[in-house]
Amino acid sequence: MLDALPDRVSVYEVSPRDGLQNEAAPIATAAKVRLIEALVRAGLTRIEVTSFVSPRWIPQLADADELLPLLSAPPGVTFSALCPNARGLERARASGLEEIAVFMSASETHNQKNTNKSTEASLRTFREVVSSALEGGMRVRAYVSTVWGCPYEGAVDPARALSITEQLLEMGCYQVSLGDTIGVGTPLQTRTLGKLFLSEFPQEKLALHLHDTRGTALANALVGLDLGFRHFDASVAGLGGCPYAPGAAGNLATEDLVYMLSGMGVETGLDLERLVEAGQVAEAVVGRRLPGKVHQAGVSSLRSA
C-alpha cells in the first residue's frame, strides 16, 4: 500500500455548485463571487461555479445568469457549470463558459427522482447536448452518481455505472466523475469499484467524487490514489451534499485532501494556507461551522507541528 505515490494529482473544486446547491437560506450572488475568488486565490484551476438546472429544482443556484458575468477566470483557470439539457447549454453558451458538466445516476430510481428522467432518457438528452457543446468548442465533463449505493435502491450493479461511463466517454465527455453520492462507500468497496473502472478506462478519463456522510471520504480517496486515480473532486470546508439523497451531507473537504496529499509529497498546485482562508469564507457565506477539519485546525497549527 502507498508504494507508488504519484508526483501530482488534480483537484476539481465543486463547492460553489455541489456545495451550495442544498443550502436552505438564500445566498447572495456577491457572496458566491467572494467564495469563488477565494478558491481562485488558493490555486484551484477547475471550479464548478453554478448550475443551469431549473430554478424550480435548485432555487439556490437560480442566479447562474447573474453570477457568471461577475466572474473573470484568470489565465489557466476554467469555470464550469452543470447543464441538464439543451436549454442549460444555451445559457452556458450565452454566459461565455468554455466547459460544462452533465450528470446522471447509475441507479434508475435516483436518476428518476433527481432528474425526472429514466437513465435511457438522460443518455439520449446528453447525446445531443454533448455533441452540440463540442461543436461549439466547449469541453464537457460528466458525473455518474450513486455508483457506491443508492438511497432508494441500496446496492447498485457496477455494470450499470460502467456502461453509462462508457457511453458518456463515447459521446466525447473528457472525464467522468464517479460519485459516492450518499457517502456510503467503504475502502474495500472503493478498491473493488476502482479496480473495475481502471481496468476498463484510462485513469485520466476518470475522477472520484466522494462524500463524507459516514466519515470514509478521505480513506476512500487514499485507496483511489493507491489504485491509480489522479483526479479528485472536493469541496472546500466540506461544504455540501445532495439535496435529493436522504442522509447525504458533506463533500470531501478540499483542504483535508490537500493536507493529506501534500504531507505525502503529492503536489496539487494548491496553497493550503489560502485554502484554509477559502474554508473560512465558505463558513461566512453559509453562516455556520462546516465539517472540514484543516480549516478549523488552521495553518499555524500545521507549522508548529
Place this chain on the structure above:
Amino acid sequence: MLDALPDRVSVYEVSPRDGLQNEAAPIATAAKVRLIEALVRAGLTRIEVTSFVSPRWIPQLADADELLPLLSAPPGVTFSALCPNARGLERARASGLEEIAVFMSASETHNQKNTNKSTEASLRTFREVVSSALEGGMRVRAYVSTVWGCPYEGAVDPARALSITEQLLEMGCYQVSLGDTIGVGTPLQTRTLGKLFLSEFPQEKLALHLHDTRGTALANALVGLDLGFRHFDASVAGLGGCPYAPGAAGNLATEDLVYMLSGMGVETGLDLERLVEAGQVAEAVVGRRLPGKVHQAGVSSLRSA
C-alpha cells in the same frame, strides 16, 4: 492494499476519559454514568472511564472516586482509569479497578508540559507504579503520546517512541497505545511508523490512538489495519482531544471506525445501532454537536443504502 483483512479487530473506548477531559463546562457524574452505560450496551468491553490525575490538572475528571462506585462492569467488560503515579494507583485499587493505564509522551517538551516530568522521570515513576499494580493483580496499559508529532517540538524522532515503548512493555504493560495526539499524521507517515513498530513488537502489544484534527484519523486507521494493527482506540461521536495540545481536537469516532470495518467484513463485536445511540448520549452529555459522522447519518440511512 487491503489484500489480507483480518476477521476481527478490537476497539478500546476512550470517550469517558480522553473524550471528556477537556470539556470546559462541568459534567455531572450521573451523566458520565449514562454515557458509560450506553457504551456497554453497544458492546464495548474495554472502556477507559476516568483518570486519577490530580483534579488541578484535569478538573473535569475530579469525580473519579465518586464515579467508580456507581459503575458495575458486566461479565466480560473491563473498566480502566488513567494513573499518573503511586497515589493514582492507590485510588484505583480502592475503587476496585482491575486495569489501569499509564501515559507519557515521546517528546520531551510535551511530556514536561503534560505531566510536569521529564520522560526519564516518567519512566522511573512507572517502573514502580506498574510493578506495584501487577503485584496487586492488575493489568496495565500504556499510552505513548505525540508519536506522529509534537505541538511544541514538531517532528519527533521515532527512536524515542520505540525506546519508550520497549521500556513500558518490559515493565509489564500488556499493550502500548501509540498516539497521534495532535492529529498531524498522514497515511504515509503512519505506514512508515507502523512498519517500524511492527518490526520491533508483536501486533497484540500495540494499539493505535488516532486523532482527527486534520481529518486523517480513519485513513490512518485503514493504513494501520492494512499493516497488521489489530487494536484501535476510539471515542464515540469523536468526543475529545488533548487539553494540553494546541489545536488538538477530536478522537477517531468509534462509530465511523466500526462502520468502515463492518462494511469490509471485519468484526468488532460492536452493535452499530447502539453505538449511534451512544453517540447521541455523548452529544446530550456535552450539550453540542460532535464531529463523528455515522451517529449523525443514523442507522436507518445505512439500511436504506
